[in-house]
Amino acid sequence: MNLATPYLGFTLPHPFVAGASPLADDLDRLKRLEDAGIAAVVLRSLFEEQIDQEALAHHGAIASHADSFAEATSYFPDPEGSVFGPDEYLEHLARVKASLGVPVIASLNGYTRAGWTDYARQLEGAGADALELNLYYVATDGGEDAAEIEDRMVEIVRGVDASLFFPIPLQL
Ligand SMILES: Cc1cc2nc3c(=O)[nH]c(=O)nc-3n(C[C@H](O)[C@H](O)[C@H](O)COP(=O)(O)O)c2cc1C
Numbered sequence: 001m002n003l004a005t006p007y008l009g010f011t012l013p014h015p016f017v018a019g020a021s022p023l024a025d026d027l028d029r030l031k032r033l034e035d036a037g038i039a040a041v042v043l044r045s046l047f048e049e050q051i052d053q054e055a056l057a058h059h060g061a062i063a064s065h066a067d068s069f070a071e072a073t074s075y076f077p078d079p080e081g082s083v084f085g086p087d088e089y090l091e092h093l094a095r096v097k098a099s100l101g102v103p104v105i106a107s108l109n110g111y112t113r114a115g116w117t118d119y120a121r122q123l124e125g126a127g128a129d130a131l132e133l134n135l136y137y138v139a140t141d142g143g144e145d146a147a148e149i150e151d152r153m154v155e156i157v158r159g160v161d162a163s164l165f166f167p168i169p170l171q172l
Contacts, residue, residue, distance in 0.1 A: 005039070008130045008167040010103050012039035020045050020107040020132060020171070025083050030096055040103040043096070045134045046089045048110035051119050086119060090126045097127035105169070109134040110156060120160050130167040133160065 003014035018024060018033050020042040030041055084092055089106075097104045106128035110116045120131055135153050139146075153172075160168060 007040070008103070008105070008169060010040070010129070012103075013037075014039050018042060020134065022083075024096075025092075027092075027095055027099060030100060034100050034102055038102060040105060040129075041096070041100065042105040042107050042132055043089070043093060044084075045107040045109040045132075046084065046086065046119075048108065048116050051086050051116055090122055093123065093126045093128055097129075103129040105130045105132050107132040107134055107171075109136055111135070111137045111152070117159055120164055124164055124166050128166065130169060131160075131164070132169050132171055133157065134171045136172070 005012045005015040007015070007017075014037075016037075016039055018030075018038050018041045022044055023029055023033070024041055024043045033041060093104065093106055104127070106123040106126075108116050108120065108123075108131060110133070123131055133156070135156065137149065137153075139149055157168070157170065
């Protein structure tokens with residue numbers, strides 16, 4: 001059966017890709033995934049908050065409501081749980097790219113246009129084959145309506161897309 005799959009300009013042998021997760025934090029584990037036949041890997045998301053530490057207030061706003069939901073908020077991505085800072089992420093990406101033959105996709109989680117455009121360029125320079133934009137956003141401002149949030153997401157995509165040459169898939 002031919003499972004060849006076009007994705008982001010690549011022809012993958014099949015569509016089984018290691019999605020963004022802590023699995024990608026460790027180079028040896030990524031090599032094992034490649035040996036097992038994975039078609040591409042996505043690195044765990046770096047958070048905009050990590051690029052712009054001053055924006056950590058956003059995460060604080062979420063955390064401050066952590067006990068007021070019936071649903072467990074531990075499912076939210078936690079920027080402080082990430083093992084790499086921005087420089088380490090670039091180094092890890094370069095190492096992974098040098099060691100693997102499959103496409104390596106970086107991932108950024110962000111919610112403003114300004115926070116990551118420059119960094120996205122550095123990811124491209126470090127060898128990322130594409131940049132997955134994880135626009136996961138928890139709306140904590142009661143004064144902001146859905147249209148504003150959606151418009152901002154569109155602006156982020158426009159801003160990042162205009163400054164880069166590699167493919168930018170979205171994860172929402
Ligand atoms: C433990 C764990 C960590 C994850 N971390 C990220 C992440 O850092 N960035 C991201 O965009 N998605 C992250 N995801 C989402 C996955 O990449 C994937 O989109 C999601 O699990 C849906 O795919 P599935 O239906 O095959 O599980 C994570 C998922 C899990 C289970």
